[in-house]
Amino acid sequence: MPRYVKILHACRKGTILPCSKRAKPEETPTLFIDEEIEWDYEKSPVSPSSLAESLRGLGSNTNVYRAFVPLGSASDVVIRAMERVNSPENEIDLTLWDWRLEVGPIECADLASEDAVYLVGWLAVGLSGPGYLFPWTFRDLVAHAEKSAGLQAVAAVCRSIWPIAPQVPDARRIEARRIMGRLWPYPIDAPVDWVWGLLES
16 A cells, blocks of 8 residues: 655755656646645654654554655755845745755746646655745746855765666757756756756645
8 A cells, every 4th residue: 555644844955856747637647736645644743753663663664655744944044045035026035944854746937837737756854944946936946056165965875775877968958958948957968867856836
């Protein structure tokens, strides 16, 4: 039986998979999520130690297919690196501060995508928060992330714990990146690796 775990609380840094617009099942044979799933296990830890204890309590032989795990607030240095404030073009600031780990279908989309939601992986270490990206573009956001020593350290940890074998993207993967357009902020032929993703809602 699949295990659905929720421990109450870049987009993914992960490999890019062939993507498609999310649609009704009878229209497109692809994976999508329309509603909340029922969790097999749910707990609200109040400290890193209780979080670790909760995860250990699941047992080493438990297969986890979906998980939402809070990792707490980012450091002030990371928050400042990723915030957009006092913009004359947008009075609503952007502040990204809340770390989380997600296991399951990882989606990528922006507010201009309408119904185009792309499935990009199965594991994400995410940083979220209130606000709007505009006037920044997703490429601007990635540039800020790649200049942040704190975020680069997180990327290094991801590559260390969940390594991805170096490989040249095949034609199907390159086409998927073309379809994503502005949501793929890297060279179209970049090697397969952890990547920053965006999910605006």
